[in-house]
Amino acid sequence: MKILIMKFRNIGDVLLTSPMAETLATLPEPPEVTFLVKKGTEAMLTGHPHIKQVLTVPERQKHESPWTFLKRQLAFIQQLRAERFDISINTTEGDRGLIFGWLSGAKRRIGYLKPNDKGWRKHLVTEPHLMRQGRRHTVLRNLDLLTNIVKPQTINVSIHYTPLDEMRVLDLLKQAGWNQEPYVHIHPVSRWFFKCWRDDYMAQTIDTIQSELNLKVVLTCAPDTKEREKLNHIISLCKTKPLDLGGKLSLKETAALSSQAKFFLGVDSAPMHMAAAVDTPVIALFGPSGAFDWGPWPNGWDQFEVNPYPQRNGMQQVGKHTVIQQDWKCAPCGKAGCEDSKRSRCLDELTPFQKHADISILQLAKIYSC
Incomplete structure (x- = not known):
């Protein structure tokens, strides 16, 4: 067949x-x-x-x-x-x-x-x-769509890269100043900027991870001029010095980078899904989109009739992954920002210290770093 x-x-x-x-x-x-x-x-x-x-x-x-x-x-x-x-x-x-x-x-x-x-x-x-x-x-x-052909059992999302992809990632990390210390992969951008967190909050989180958790942060973005500019602005706001691989990695190399990270932190984007696909723990910040549709997939899920992210919003933890989203009535709205304004208040007003189920983003990062 x-x-x-x-x-x-x-x-x-x-x-x-x-x-x-x-x-x-x-x-x-x-x-x-x-x-x-x-x-x-x-x-x-x-x-x-x-x-x-x-x-x-x-x-x-x-x-x-x-x-x-x-x-x-x-x-x-x-x-x-x-x-x-x-x-x-x-x-x-x-x-x-x-x-x-x-x-x-x-x-x-x-x-x-x-x-x-x-x-x-x-x-x-x-x-x-x-x-x-x-x-x-x-x-x-x-x-x-497969139910008339076969019934799904254990459900896994996977991406496949080669040893050459891994070698190139290691070379680029070394060129950027990596000393083989444990690192966190942060991909702070999306092709849709209304899905992105505030630059100053992202910079503050990067600084905390590096100075207080003693982990190196590796930053990535797509080879796109606007994404590169946004990443540059985030780096300019940092008091510490993260490793910058923005625009330098292929898609498979990005997955290889995630596979060796302590955890991934970012917004609703393709690299978030790639990190989950290589079984790296994910902390994902969601704004206008719904985790029930797009949350990082928990590999090994075997309940075909059950959504791993059943809630409309708020913090949801499934296996290795955590999604954080405001528990506002309007979230998720499914729009390009508030009233299609290209700006999302639910992300702009989400602070690194804000508690979700009695835990903040920075406290969650500390747990994931252990």
């Missing part, structure tokens, strides 16, 4: 589909699994022992004519059809996955439809699903 799974979202979303491959591998006759994703996200799945191949959707190149691009798209569709997939699975409610699933020629086409879907979309799937109502983690929503 050959199965095509599609996820046309961002890095973290793609990583959270990895349990689908591991679950399918538990079948008496494991299928050949192919993933189809956006270019730039494939590193989240490559190297997985239960994934045959990871394909990316063709994108129009700069200065490429529409005709040349169309020919490349048609060639890619022929490549998909030549695989002769038995089943296609679209993991979102978007059109593109439904269309590619139909174009693949798979006879069984599984996918999410919207409650009021009518017309052509309904004809692209043979086994339609509706999203379950209520709080259900993204990992579980992905796995819901």
Whole structure:
């Protein structure tokens, strides 16, 4: 059996589909699994022992004519059809996955439809699903699509890197001044700045970890100009000197860095999910997004019908991981900051010393450092 799974979202979303491959591998006759994703996200799945191949959707190149691009798209569709997939699975409610699933020629086409879907979309799937109502983690929503094929058992998110990735991380750490002391991985930024904590609070937390907990802090960010500027501002506010690897690591190298950290501290972002995937304890600060959807996944979870983060907000601890979020009525709002203002009061007013279930962020860091 050959199965095509599609996820046309961002890095973290793609990583959270990895349990689908591991679950399918538990079948008496494991299928050949192919993933189809956006270019730039494939590193989240490559190297997985239960994934045959990871394909990316063709994108129009700069200065490429529409005709040349169309020919490349048609060639890619022929490549998909030549695989002769038995089943296609679209993991979102978007059109593109439904269309590619139909174009693949798979006879069984599984996918999410919207409650009021009518017309052509309904004809692209043979086994339609509706999203379950209520709080259900993204990992579980992905796995819901497999229930007619296999029932999930132990659920793990995983990312796979190589010894070369580990060696490069060690080299960069040494170049930055690392003396092989224990370290904390902090990724303080997100592509969406309304998910970020205040720079001064982050700097204060970095200083406390380094001066009072005697741990080195290693900072990372994406190779993006705005993220780099934000990281520079945080570093300028620090009284101590953290190690700066911002913009220097690949995605797999970022996972390798997290794997050796005492713990990870950051906001709702792809590196947060990557740290959890390599079983490093995570302290995650959440603002407008819900932990019930996006909390760091606790590997080894075996309760398919139970959300590991059942609360709407507040502090939630699951296994090695802790999510901290204001217990305000408006949190999470699911917006791009308060009233889509790109600023989130729930994060701006979250201080390092504020108590959540009788413990603050800094006290939690002290516990995790032991």
